[in-house]
Amino acid sequence: xxxxxxxxxxxxxxxxxxxxxxxxxxxxxxxxxxxxxxxxxxxxxxxxxxxxxxxxxxxxxxxxxxxxxxxxxxxxxxxxxxxxxxxxxxxxxxxxxxxxxxxxxxxxxxxxxxxxxxxxxxxxxxxxxxxxxxxxxxxxxxxxxxxxxxxxxxxxxxxxxxxxxxxxxxxxxxxxxxxxxxxxxxxxxxxxxxxxxxxxxxxxxxxxxxxxxxxxxxxxxxxxxxxxxxxxxxxxxxxxxxxxxxxxxxxxxxxx
Amino acid sequence: xxxxxxxxxxxxxxxxxxxxxxxxxxxxxxxxxxxxxxxxxxxxxxxxxxxxxxxxxxxxxxxxxxxxxxxxxxxxxxxxxxxxxxxxxxxxxxxxxxxxxxxxxxxxxxxxxxxxxxxxxxxxxxxxxxxxxxxxxxxxxxxxxxxxxxxxxxxxxxxxx
Ligand code: SF4
Ligand code: SF4
Ligand SMILES: [Zn+2]
Numbered sequence: 001x002x003x004x005x006x007x008x009x010x011x012x013x014x015x016x017x018x019x020x021x022x023x024x025x026x027x028x029x030x031x032x033x034x035x036x037x038x039x040x041x042x043x044x045x046x047x048x049x050x051x052x053x054x055x056x057x058x059x060x061x062x063x064x065x066x067x068x069x070x071x072x073x074x075x076x077x078x079x080x081x082x083x084x085x086x087x088x089x090x091x092x093x094x095x096x097x098x099x100x101x102x103x104x105x106x107x108x109x110x111x112x113x114x115x116x117x118x119x120x121x122x123x124x125x126x127x128x129x130x131x132x133x134x135x136x137x138x139x140x141x142x143x144x145x146x147x148x149x150x151x152x153x154x155x156x157x158x159x160x161x162x163x164x165x166x167x168x169x170x171x172x173x174x175x176x177x178x179x180x181x182x183x184x185x186x187x188x189x190x191x192x193x194x195x196x197x198x199x200x201x202x203x204x205x206x207x208x209x210x211x212x213x214x215x216x217x218x219x220x221x222x223x224x225x226x227x228x229x230x231x232x233x234x235x236x237x238x239x240x241x242x243x244x245x246x247x248x249x250x251x252x253x254x255x256x
Numbered sequence: 257x258x259x260x261x262x263x264x265x266x267x268x269x270x271x272x273x274x275x276x277x278x279x280x281x282x283x284x285x286x287x288x289x290x291x292x293x294x295x296x297x298x299x300x301x302x303x304x305x306x307x308x309x310x311x312x313x314x315x316x317x318x319x320x321x322x323x324x325x326x327x328x329x330x331x332x333x334x335x336x337x338x339x340x341x342x343x344x345x346x347x348x349x350x351x352x353x354x355x356x357x358x359x360x361x362x363x364x365x366x367x368x369x370x371x372x373x374x375x376x377x378x379x380x381x382x383x384x385x386x387x388x389x390x391x392x393x394x395x396x397x398x399x400x401x402x403x404x405x406x407x408x409x410x411x412x413x414x415x416x417x
Contacts, residue, residue: 174314174316176381197319199316199318199319200316200319203313203314203315203316203319204314206313214318246318246321246322246325247318247319247321248318250317250318250321251318254317254318
């Protein structure tokens with residue numbers, strides 16, 4: 001593979017659809033914009049990404065000296081057919097100067113080692129990113145040319161490790177089915193995911209701002225519930241919005 | 257008279273009622289029963305307050321409220337109650353209906369007596385008896401395959417074997 005890579009965003013907006021992984025900081029800064037959940041992505045031993053995922057996420061011991069690394073990502077929980085709520089009618093980001101670090105770092109992805117980033121510069125089929133030599137040089141000698149956003153996002157990911165580990169410990173202690181679901185998800189060819197709720201994270205992290213966050217989430221969840229009603233393909237999204245709206249309704253009333 | 261939901265065949269007012277209202281439970285089993293009844297009656301203040309202090313903050317009340325509302329609580333059966341001084345272990349089976357499924361969940365809960373008050377410490381499911389375990393319980397995450405189009409280009413971490 002050529003070690004020199006070019007990339008230019010042509011502002012087609014296609015990567016602004018579906019779930020958006022966030023840092024904890026971006027998730028809570030955007031609690032009035034995105035319906036939030038936590039996505040757990042298990043990775044089996046042997047992958048070249050294993051060490052970094054184990055560093056940024058957590059590891060879970062399984063029987064027979066096996067273990068899984070698991071990335072736990074606060075996520076804007078949006079069906080893949082839906083645009084990001086911040087995507088304008090002009091296909092441009094309406095919060096450009098303030099957008100989440102995940103969006104700033106695109107097309108790079110600091111959940112992976114820098115030296116492997118070249119592999120990430122192949123756009124998905126429907127995406128209109130320009131990767132011809134006419135586009136600026138963005139990656140060479142195994143390094144990112146303009147690296148500020150990548151470094152910032154990586155730094156945020158590293159800083160949030162302790163709070164995510166506490167969350168992982170909490171969930172592993174209290175959820176009877178989590179480990180089995182992660183094993184199941186990891187056994188697929190394309191790794192699956194397990195979704196957990198914002199309410200569980202707010203409880204585990206003893207978030208003092210839970211009531212306020214719930215008040216921001218509740219109207220969003222109701223809105224997405226309405227938007228996904230009656231569509232069989234979106235039944236799982238719909239059910240989660242419904243369940244979480246009940247939890248957020250309770251929290252937004254709760255005495256603090 | 258209203259029969260107590262805990263299955264004791266006694267009146268609610270003479271069984272779990274007073275404990276839910278704040279009277280100390282005389283045994284760990286009585287506390288266990290009253291916590292089940294509080295779920296069935298959706299009076300979860302009692303459940304929260306009878307957690308031992310070290311686990312009280314871990315109680316996801318918002319989720320418990322949702323589950324209490326969603327489930328139709330069918331029965332509680334106490335299989336074994338062992339009190340040893342100020343600690344106790346209770347093996348039990350609960351049955352409830354949720355989303356058109358009847359779920360049987362067997363578990364062992366641990367309790368401790370602090371200053372004359374029995375408190376709940378922990379719960380361990382017994383997977384041999386428990387059915388539909390993937391569908392029930394606190395903090396249960398659902399497996400999900402719908403996150404295919406996250407904001408990242410091809411060949412990311414999660415698509416490698
Ligand atoms: S925040 Fe902006 S850049 Fe990021 S996904 Fe939404 S619209 Fe796209
Ligand atoms: S898919 Fe590529 S070209 Fe389109 S908005 Fe995203 S980065 Fe830009
Ligand atoms: Zn009773």
